[in-house]
Amino acid sequence: MPSHLTPQEPVLLTVIGRDHPGIASRLTGLLADAGAALLDIEQVVVQDRLTLCFLVRLPEKGDVLKELLFAAHELGVSLEFQSVPVPGGKPLPPPNRHVVTVVGRLLGARELHAVSECLAQHDANIERIQRLTEAELGSVEFHISLPLGREPEELKRALLELSMASNTFDVALQRESLYRRSKRLVVMDMDSTLIRIEVIDELARVHGVGEQVSRITERAMQGEMDYDESLRQRVALLKGLDARVLRDLASTLPLTEGAETLIPVLKRLGYRTAIISGGFSVAAEALKNRLGIDYAHSNMLEEAEGKLTGRTLGPIVNAKRKAELLESIAETEGILLDQVIAVGDGANDLLMLERAGLGIAFRAKRKLRQAADTSISSGGLDTILYLLGLTGRELQEVRMHLPGAREIQRSRG
Template identity: 35%
Template sequence: MDNVLTLISKPAAGVLNVNVVEEVRASLTRAGAIVSPPNWLSPDEAVDLAFDALASQDAETITRQALDGQPLDVIAQSTLRRKKKLIIADMDSTIVEGETLDDLAEFAGIKDQIAALTARAMNGEMGFTEALKTRVALLEGLHESCLADTMTHVRLHPGALALIYTMRANGAFTALISGGFSYFTDRIRKQVGFHMSLGNKLEIIDERLSGQVLAPVVDKNTKLEMLIDMAAQHGLGMTDTFAIGDGANDVPMLKAAGMGVAYHGHPVARENARARLDYADLTGALFIQGYRRDEFCESPLSHKEY
């Protein structure tokens, strides 16, 4: 069949079961779809339903109506080139929990003030570059050691390692591109195993933040340009690309990618992305591509540093 609908549950949530799947199948069949028996990617966690004779968007709408608010992620798509060969991921609130700039601001005693500006930028209520420069200016004079202190508290979102390890093991190129800071993207790249990373650079003079961001600023346009450029460099069409992020700064790349996913996203990202993961962890990005749980890589390919 040419299309597939995937239902994904938060791990161990106990929501996804045979009865739920059969109700979805029945709803799709009543709408005129031809639906195959369920193909479980992971018991009680993720399942594929291959189908024909119904548009993907209609299949998603009908499924969400059938689920009636149950906490399950729903993605319908073509089966063509489902496993992607390039992924670009945002860092803050996507690969890692929380916003590293907000956490850094805690050392200056202004976390709430900075976080309010961050939220406005992520919701698209304030231009990203303006918000970035305003927030960094408030950190003027902060000692650079606070960057290392902040890094010790950074935590990966569950599934981050499995996502990148698995895609690398299957030949995909992996990139971490963030409007956050290169101090953190460089370290997260090594920790998670991305091929490359890109972030904004803080100006540091005499061991203290100057309150300035060095040009050029990595913003939404940079992310989109990198997606397009890296696809071309690797001889890939956009169908072969995957992008994942949570905020307004990610929207252009989410819309352009073959599969763009809003991960626990702000409304502006959820409304513009091809798909969204509201409940699952980052392994949901693998289920979207059709990987089975027993195909996940839980360790890097080698012990050498990426």
């Protein structure tokens, strides 16, 4: 053992070079034969370049470092070593760990500098950076630790302001916990979330009352009008509309970008899915059947003699009702609220988002974005998959097992 190293102090061994099979096997074999104690290990490969670290406590006798250096030379890699002082005093409390997920069309040095600078300004220490996407650099995870006792709210607001200012990427901050990668239920609003339109606005346009309904819709989404009253006023304006218009529209609803990826992948992974919407049941049920969604709850329009009467049937699905339905579905499925994701875009989604373990404001107004756990504005609904911690490689594997995937692959081959 070199004279500047002591048996009491752990030694950090860092191996760098071109990755190939057998490196870890050869080096760990030498450590085992020498009786060294392995305390920690970490490896990362970036573009075929390996960085492998061992934290070890070396035996007093023998010259295992010399053997390791010789083996590294034969393997075509470099090996550096340095002692790591053992911290004294009482054991440190567990770190205040969080995960920051950055998702954009294409992330570059400018975007990642902006995020890392924001983290530094809030004393967040970056412990690990992981690329999630495969082909292009579209999603990156920062695993960070905040100072003990520091609440994440201030950092969350700063990251939100950063993403809103850039308009080219989304940033999500989540506490690192058992439930981050073990969500089991995803609940979504329908209008302007799962689909690109507001159904009631389209019906109103056909019926010639588009401008009146749009004004009421906007006030309701901004939280400036009681939702129940706004719905009654808007539905009343639809009185006399042929019900076939509603059914024709429901059969051709335009899905939001990413929905056709998100739902099948969630189903393949065993998630339960639900629509909880202040929209209309004919549209929600059509989407439920089309996408294979497990639950659909929304408002039912009354019909008489093939025409809309301008009234709804049953309780109105407002903000309070949405939150209650979310809880009811979770209870039915035996799923903890911490394992629920809720996605919405309007003020009437706020309670639902607050009740879920992860509330996501999707292309939402500023007020909801500030209140939600995180927001998505530049990406599609499939961005949610990266917030679950899934990597591009994992997503590709799941897609290969979706219905019809093999037929598509064969046709391309």
